[in-house]
Amino acid sequence: MKRNTLPNPHSRAEVLRARRKYTEQVVFAVIFTVVELWAIVAVVVLLDDNGVLAVAVSIVLSASLMALWDTWRTLLMFGRALRAWLPEALPAADEKADEKKEPERPPTSLLRL
Template identity: 70%
Template sequence: MKRRSLPDPDSRTQVLRARRKHTEQVVLAIVFTVIELWAIVAVIVLLDARGVLAVAVALVLSASLIALWDTWRTLLMFGRALRSWLPDEVPAADAEPPRRPSNLVRL
């Protein structure tokens, strides 16, 4: 999956966009998982393969399970990072964000 950066916790639009995108990706991952598992069960039940074809089917099915695992691992990692990084409450639309202390040195 594409590497994403975390949003600015003081920006209401970025916080809402990040939460919405994450929710959309979870829904798509659920749909993808259901379809993929259905396809795996259909192949296992309906395919009468022997020899080289059986080995090829086993490799393809294991690769699809690895893809599912990687998708969910990435989504869960980003979700944890998003929850720990963002505030529990979304900042108000007209509220001014709190000023952070600067690391710059004045001369």
């Protein structure tokens, strides 16, 4: 597994990259949620079967709902950690000052694997 670190809050480029990546993840999660909910409704409405197939479909549908729940839980947890970690205002665009002196990062309780 690749370990992703949180961005340096004093680097403008890293802050912008982290915010853009989080926004992309939210957009993909919304699209994924809409498609999954549409598929669940379609299967429930169109399935006219009893027995083993109905049990299998219910298991698959419950797994898809758990995947949706896990996606949003992870996304919201990362969003909270990102908002707590990054500054409200963007740092100055002067990247040369950041290269000379690396400021100390605040401690975080987020562990990303």
